[in-house]
Amino acid sequence: MIRLPTTHAAITAPLVASDTHFPGIPIGRSLLDGRPFHLSPVLAPAAVLPATSSLALGGLGSGKSATAKTRIRREILQNHHQAVVIDSFGEDSTSGEWAPLVRSLGGRVIDAGRFTLNPCSHLFPPEVREQLVRSLIAAVEPGALTHQATHALQHALNHPKATALGGLVDVLVSPEEGRWPAEKLTEWGEGAAIALSRYTEGSLRGLFDGQDATLPETDLPIISFDFTALDRNSPAIPSLMAAVACWAEHVWLRESTAVHRHLVLEEAWQILLSPATAELIQRLLKNSRKAALSLDVVMHTLSDLGQGRATDLARLCEIAHVGRLGPEEAALVGALLGLPAWAIERIPTLAQGEAIWKVGPNYIDVVKTLLDEEEGVLTDTSSRRRMAQQAPAVEQEEATDTVEQEAGQEAEEEGLLEDEPTVTLTKYETEPDKELPVPTDRADWHTDEPTEGWDWEMPPNVIDTPNIIDIDTSDGGVGTDTRHETVLQVAREGRIAEAAQLAALGERSDITAHGINSPQAAAWILTRARVADMSGSRSQAAHLRATVTRMRREARSYG
Numbered sequence: 118m119i120r121l122p123t124t125h126a127a128i129t130a131p132l133v134a135s136d137t138h139f140p141g142i143p144i145g146r147s148l149l150d151g152r153p154f155h156l157s158p159v160l161a162p163a164a165v166l167p168a169t170s171s172l173a174l175g176g177l178g179s180g181k182s183a184t185a186k187t188r189i190r191r192e193i194l195q196n197h198h199q200a201v202v203i204d205s206f207g208e209d210s211t212s213g214e215w216a217p218l219v220r221s222l223g224g225r226v227i228d229a230g231r232f233t234l235n236p237c238s239h240l241f242p243p244e245v246r247e248q249l250v251r252s253l254i255a256a257v258e259p260g261a262l263t264h265q266a267t268h269a270l271q272h273a274l275n276h277p278k279a280t281a282l283g284g285l286v287d288v289l290v291s292p293e294e295g296r297w298p299a300e301k302l303t304e305w306g307e308g309a310a311i312a313l314s315r316y317t318e319g320s321l322r323g324l325f326d327g328q329d330a331t332l333p334e335t336d337l338p339i340i341s342f343d344f345t346a347l348d349r350n351s352p353a354i355p356s357l358m359a360a361v362a363c364w365a366e367h368v369w370l371r372e373s374t375a376v377h378r379h380l381v382l383e384e385a386w387q388i389l390l391s392p393a394t395a396e397l398i399q400r401l402l403k404n405s406r407k408a409a410l411s412l413d414v415v416m417h418t419l420s421d422l423g424q425g426r427a428t429d430l431a432r433l434c435e436i437a438h439v440g441r442l443g444p445e446e447a448a449l450v451g452a453l454l455g456l457p458a459w460a461i462e463r464i465p466t467l468a469q470g471e472a473i474w475k476v477g478p479n480y481i482d483v484v485k486t487l488l489d490e491e492e493g494v495l496t497d498t499s500s501r502r503r504m505a506q507q508a509p510a511v512e513q514e515e516a517t518d519t520v521e522q523e524a525g526q527e528a529e530e531e532g533l534l535e536d537e538p539t540v541t542l543t544k545y546e547t548e549p550d551k552e553l554p555v556p557t558d559r560a561d562w563h564t565d566e567p568t569e570g571w572d573w574e575m576p577p578n579v580i581d582t583p584n585i586i587d588i589d590t591s592d593g594g595v596g597t598d599t600r601h602e603t604v605l606q607v608a609r610e611g612r613i614a615e616a617a618q619l620a621a622l623g624e625r626s627d628i629t630a631h632g633i634n635s636p637q638a639a640a641w642i643l644t645r646a647r648v649a650d651m652s653g654s655r656s657q658a659a660h661l662r663a664t665v666t667r668m669r670r671e672a673r674s675y676g
Contacts, residue, residue, distance in 0.1 A: 139166075139476065142191040144184070145486040148471065154484045156476065157196060158411060158436055159377045166477045168435040169377075170405050170412040173472075174419065174450055175440025180470040182383065183496035184438065184486045185415045186218050189379060190495070193222055193338050199375035200224075201365055203358060205344040205384045213343040215383065218495045224339035229347050234325055234360055237274070237281050240332060245367040247274060250285070252359035253325060254312040255396075261308030268297065269306030282326045283317045286310050321353050325360065332364070335372040366401060370408050381413045402433040418446045419453055428453060438472040438484070439464055457481065468614065598637075601644045613652045620645045639665045 141157020158169035175181035192198040204213030216226050236249035250270065254261050272295050273279055273288040289306035292299050316325045333340050342361050347353050365380055380401065402412055412434075419431065431437070431453040439450055444465050451461035460473045460481055467473070470486045488496065600623050608616035624641035631637045646661035 139480075142188065142195055143487075144188065145470075145484045148483040148485055154474070154482065156436070157192060158476075159409075160196075161477075163406070166435055168402075168406055168433065169410075170402055170434045171414070171436035171438070172430065172434040173413070173415045173438050173440075174417065174442065175472065176417060176442055176446075178469060179440030179442075179467065179472075180486060181438070181440045181472070182214065182415055183470070183488065183492075184440075184472065185381065185383075185413060186215065186496045187486060187488055187492050189339070189381060189413070190218060190222065190492065192377075192379065196377070197375060198377045198379060199337070199373055200339040200379040200381055201361070201369060202339065202341040202381040203344065203361060203383060204341050205347075205354065213341060213345040213383070215341045215381075216343065219339050219341040221491075221495055222338050224337050224341065225333065226341045226343050227333060229324075229342065229344045229353065229357055233323065234332075234364075235281055236325055236360065237279055237285055239280070242367070243274070245363065247271065248367065249360055249363045250274070250282075250313070252363050253316060253356055254309050256356040256359045257315050257321075258308060258312035261312045263305070263308070265301075265305035266309045269302045270309055272297070272302055273306065282313055286313050286317055289313070316356070321356060324353060324357065332368065335369050336374070362398065362401065366408075370410060376409070378408075378410045379413055380410060381415065383415050399429065399433070418442060418450060420446060420449055435477055437475045439475075440472045441465065441467040441469075598640070601640065604644055605647060608648045608651045613648065616648045616651075617645065620648055634668050639668050642668075 139154075139156045140160040141155050144154050144156055146153050158166055158171065161169075173181045173185050189198075189200050189202075193200065202215045202219065204215040213226070219226050236253060237246055239246075241249065247270070251262060251267075254270075269289060269292065272292060273285055276284075276288045276293070279285040279288050289310035290303065292302040292306065295302070297305075315321050342357070344354055344357060347357075362380075370378065382398070398412065401408070401410065404410075405412060414430065414434065437454050439447075439454070439456075442450060442464050447461050447464035450456075451464070454475055456473065456475060460483075463483065464473055467483075468485075470488075472484055472486070474480075474482045474484045476482075600619070604616050604619045604623070607619065620641055624638060624645070627635065627637035627641060642661050642665050646658040646665075649655075649658035649661060
């Protein structure tokens with residue numbers, strides 16, 4: 118039975134689908150009941166999870182991309198899945214954010230603009246050649262693909278000269294007699310020829326007009342098509358996406374021997390706004406289970422797509438995890454996904470790495486993604502922001518050194534720094550004597566635990582065996598309170614943000630019950646100082662202890 122103290126009732130959400138377990142890779146732990154959360158959609162019974170595609174939403178810094186990358190990495194390492202990533206976002210214009218992860222897994226990063234894909238190459242089957250060319254036409258001139266244009270295109274593709282796009286355009290402009298008169302074929306094929314000329318003579322030249330087809334390997338664990346160097350409004354993006362989707366559908370899925378495959382769309386709104394590529398993606402979504410394929414769509418919010426496309430995408434993805442969004446976006450996303458009111462209200466308050474998960478029609482949970490040390494490095498996309506913060510942070514540290522020393526001296530005079538315990542944080546089993554510091558960046562959702570064999574204990578808001586410590590409650594008086602030791606134990610396990618949150622809740626509760634300058638409130642400030650010490654925030658800890666010193670002086674002066 119779960120027993121919750123009344124002081125923690127305010128942060129406890131309804132336990133939804135708490136008896137449901139999913140098979141697969143570990144992702145994190147539930148913030149509702151503390152249990153580990155596992156999920157490999159393809160391993161779930163079809164009756165429980167009819168489709169395996171997922172939708173990841175969240176604002177900048179919410180952790181949606183880190184969660185997506187971690188899921189793919191673990192599926193590849195633990196279940197031998199394969200993945201193709203369409204990566205259109207990075208911290209600079211040279212490489213996408215998936216590149217470090219792809220290279221670490223022995224995959225290949227293919228930079229847009231540095232490779233040429235010849236859609237007319239005879240390395241492709243005839244039906245694939247036609248589909249690729251049709252996709253390129255639709256990406257720049259959707260209206261050019263009339264029924265008559267299809268006849269002209271099929272006739273031209275059978276011509277010996279149509280071994281590259283340039284030759285195909287020539288045949289469309291000057292066709293030979295066949296079943297249809299040359300004049301008719303010229304008229305019908307004019308729009309298609311104009312569209313394809315964009316790739317042979319216009320701004321998209323060089324992407325598809327080479328003689329040799331460059332086909333990526335189909336046996337690599339992961340491939341990333343990196344569109345980062347392209348302008349975000351470039352028509353090359355939907356064109357390349359159309360070609361990649363066609364290659365994935367007709368070549369990769371047919372030749373790959375992996376038990377399951379993933380097509381990951383990073384910053385997917387750019388791709389899904391194109392009618393041609395949206396149609397391809399929708400077809401892949403509908404046939405994903407039969408094709409042993411999961412589409413994993415990552416984007417900020419659904420409102421970028423418009424009502425119709427957003428509704429279709431939400432309907433076709435059985436798995437959704439929603440990180441922090443503003444209240445208006447949270448309401449929109451919640452309505453499209455069918456989330457309950459309590460989940461929608463929680464979305465704007467989620468911390469980094471936390472998300473509302475909806476799996477299938479009924480399971481809803483609040484899950485905190487947990488990363489090991491290597492994953493934290495591979496999924497980090499905030500290095501440039503930290504560089505911008507370093508200079509002012511150094512100045513601030515220098516400015517607070519004097520204050521910290523004075524506060525520490527003042528606190529030591531009051532005897533507050535005696536008998537402070539040395540805290541050893543979570544260690545790898547393979548290195549039991551190695552102390553691991555709490556990371557200063559993303560410490561609120563990072564863990565140094567290995568990803569396999571995770572076995573989390575119940576969270577701090579679930580009380581099983583009380584740990585009682587003494588609290589100074591008056592002049593010489595001693596009371597007992599189990600909550601302080603619970604908070605410190607959580608901090609010792611490396612869950613610093615949770616410990617700080619629980620300490621703040623306890624402090625507010627005791628301030629309400631006993632007053633702002635009460636010994637009970639002061640005890641919580643000291644507990645918060647110990648938590649700050651464990652996180653490496655020595656300056657904050659010194660200021661908190663100095664606050665208690667002033668509180669005690671004021672109490673004596675008024676006493």
